[in-house]
Amino acid sequence: MDETTIRSTVLRVLGEVAPEVELGTVDPAxxxxxxxxxxxxxxxxxxxxxxxxxxxxxxxxxxARIVTVDGCVAYLAAAxxxx
Amino acid sequence: MAEFRMxxxxxxxxxxxxxxxxxxxxxxxxxxxxxxxxxxxxSVIDVETFATGTVEAILVSEGxxxxxxxxxxxxxxxxxxxQKDVVAPHEGPAAPHEGAAATREGAVPAHEAGPAVRDAAGxxxxxxxxxxxxxxxxxxxxxHARSLGVDLADVxxxxxxxxxxxxxxxxxxxxxxxxxxxxxxxxxxxxATAEPGGAEPVAAGQVAPARAPLSGAERQSAxxxxxxxxMARSKREIPHYYLATDVDASRAVRWLDDRNRVLPVTQRVLxxxxxxxxxxLALRETPxxxxxxxxxxxxxxxxxxxxxxxxxxGGGLVAPAIHDADLLPLDDLMTRLRDLVGRARxxxxxxxxxxxxxxxxxxxxxxxxxxxxxxxxxxxVAIVGxxxxxxxxxxxxxxxxxxxxxTLTLAADHRVTDGHRGAQFLTALDRxxxxxxxx
Numbered sequence: 001m002d003e004t005t006i007r008s009t010v011l012r013v014l015g016e017v018a019p020e021v022e023l024g025t026v027d028p029a030x031x032x033x034x035x036x037x038x039x040x041x042x043x044x045x046x047x048x049x050x051x052x053x054x055x056x057x058x059x060x061x062x063x064a065r066i067v068t069v070d071g072c073v074a075y076l077a078a079a080x081x082x083x
Numbered sequence: 084m085a086e087f088r089m090x091x092x093x094x095x096x097x098x099x100x101x102x103x104x105x106x107x108x109x110x111x112x113x114x115x116x117x118x119x120x121x122x123x124x125x126s127v128i129d130v131e132t133f134a135t136g137t138v139e140a141i142l143v144s145e146g147x148x149x150x151x152x153x154x155x156x157x158x159x160x161x162x163x164x165x166q167k168d169v170v171a172p173h174e175g176p177a178a179p180h181e182g183a184a185a186t187r188e189g190a191v192p193a194h195e196a197g198p199a200v201r202d203a204a205g206x207x208x209x210x211x212x213x214x215x216x217x218x219x220x221x222x223x224x225x226x227h228a229r230s231l232g233v234d235l236a237d238v239x240x241x242x243x244x245x246x247x248x249x250x251x252x253x254x255x256x257x258x259x260x261x262x263x264x265x266x267x268x269x270x271x272x273x274x275a276t277a278e279p280g281g282a283e284p285v286a287a288g289q290v291a292p293a294r295a296p297l298s299g300a301e302r303q304s305a306x307x308x309x310x311x312x313x314m315a316r317s318k319r320e321i322p323h324y325y326l327a328t329d330v331d332a333s334r335a336v337r338w339l340d341d342r343n344r345v346l347p348v349t350q351r352v353l354x355x356x357x358x359x360x361x362x363x364l365a366l367r368e369t370p371x372x373x374x375x376x377x378x379x380x381x382x383x384x385x386x387x388x389x390x391x392x393x394x395x396x397g398g399g400l401v402a403p404a405i406h407d408a409d410l411l412p413l414d415d416l417m418t419r420l421r422d423l424v425g426r427a428r429x430x431x432x433x434x435x436x437x438x439x440x441x442x443x444x445x446x447x448x449x450x451x452x453x454x455x456x457x458x459x460x461x462x463x464v465a466i467v468g469x470x471x472x473x474x475x476x477x478x479x480x481x482x483x484x485x486x487x488x489x490t491l492t493l494a495a496d497h498r499v500t501d502g503h504r505g506a507q508f509l510t511a512l513d514r515x516x517x518x519x520x521x522x
């Protein structure tokens with residue numbers, strides 16, 4: 001999975017977690033919790049969605065690394081490269 | 084004979100718009116089936132039936148707005164003897180609801196509530212589960228009728244053996260569009276019938292209500308008004324008392340961490356679920372916090388249906404219920420919580436979830452606040468607040484350590500309980516959280 005595919009996967013999952021969000025306006029570097037008002041339930045749903053889309057499990061201790069779109073992409077790219 | 088009425092989906096609801104029917108005359112329904120979608124202005128709710136039986140008449144058509152309590156359909160319950168006289172559909176709501184008479188601009192007055200179903204009213208159906216009295220309608224025509232907001236009972240069938248065809252539905256909709264409907268309601272039907280070219284102009288299940296759906300901004304302001312009315316009533320009528328206690332959450336947090344580390348991501352449990360379970364169990368010990376203040380007296384609830392305050396990202400909040408939260412295993416409670424939050428935000432809450440919470444829990448820990456002083460949802464008599472779990476200096480046996488601490492609050496109705504009982508609840512909650520494996 002190349003980075004472009006990973007990024008579009010992340011945005012699709014984010015759209016499922018927060019359907020009311022305009023994905024085009026999301027700043028990929030900004031914390032989604034501040035930017036989109038995501039809460040702990042949303043972050044869990046994001047982790048579940050990413051797992052279902054890519055097979056990568058994000059442990060709870062790594063949640064801080066997936067709270068931005070860029071962070072999600074980097075995390076998944078690293079995890080997929082090491083498998 | 085059961086009248087299926089416009090339900091009260093929360094104490095602040097006066098009227099609702101019947102957005103879509105999921106039944107037709109002659110259908111057999113079972114208690115708990117989702118039979119209609121109702122727009123409360125706050126949100127669109129899937130409404131369940133309390134009766135099991137055969138639909139004998141539909142009294143209110145899609146798109147109509149009627150007060151709470153207005154009969155929407157007649158369901159002949161199983162094993163009931165067929166009756167000759169069906170309740171007149173032109174009566175107003177039988178159960179007067181506080182403020183229900185207020186008819187807003189564009190609302191449909193109760194006396195105009197829905198066309199009478201001509202053939203169903205007089206023709207008794209032989210057996211409890213028989214389809215003999217059902218009008219023959221092709222499935223495509225049925226879908227088509229739904230999409231055009233046409234009540235099939237009003238349509239004359241011209242097909243073989245009087246079968247109602249798609250063409251009949253379109254003819255009826257076209258005639259209605261020019262003859263019966265007001266200009267504001269004419270839009271969808273005319274638009275749809277003006278373009279009969281396609282094989283199936285409207286996708287299955289799609290609904291074109293006669294009343295235009297609320298825009299996001301209108302819904303937002305309706306939701307704000309509903310919250311305002313409910314909270315103002317609470318502060319005006321309910322003498323609140325407030326209690327708070329700091330609870331050492333280290334056992335609960337460690338237990339959850341250990342558990343979530345070994346389980347797949349789909350089975351992880353959030354602290355909120357643990358706190359909800361503990362709350363539900365503590366309420367068993369203090370049942371007079373779990374129930375309703377009605378007509379000047381307290382009525383204890385038979386079950387623990389925990390209302391969960393869910394903030395909607397556009398603003399406003401809803402507090403649908405997790406039923407029998409005290410009986411649910413923790414995993415199931417977590418699954419229900421995820422499902423409930425998702426549906427609260429995306430739509431698809433059910434009528435029973437909206438109408439029957441027995442107490443509410445509000446968790447603002449994600450927002451970074453330590454202490455919540457919540458306001459009770461009438462007619463409930465208590466609400467529990469959960470703050471942020473944060474590390475604090477904590478003294479035990481003369482030793483100072485750093486522990487994860489959560490501040491739990493209770494706001495309760497002083498007409499029903501006193502601080503002593505409230506304190507017993509918070510103490511029970513603390514005790515239960517010290518033994519997370521048992522939750």
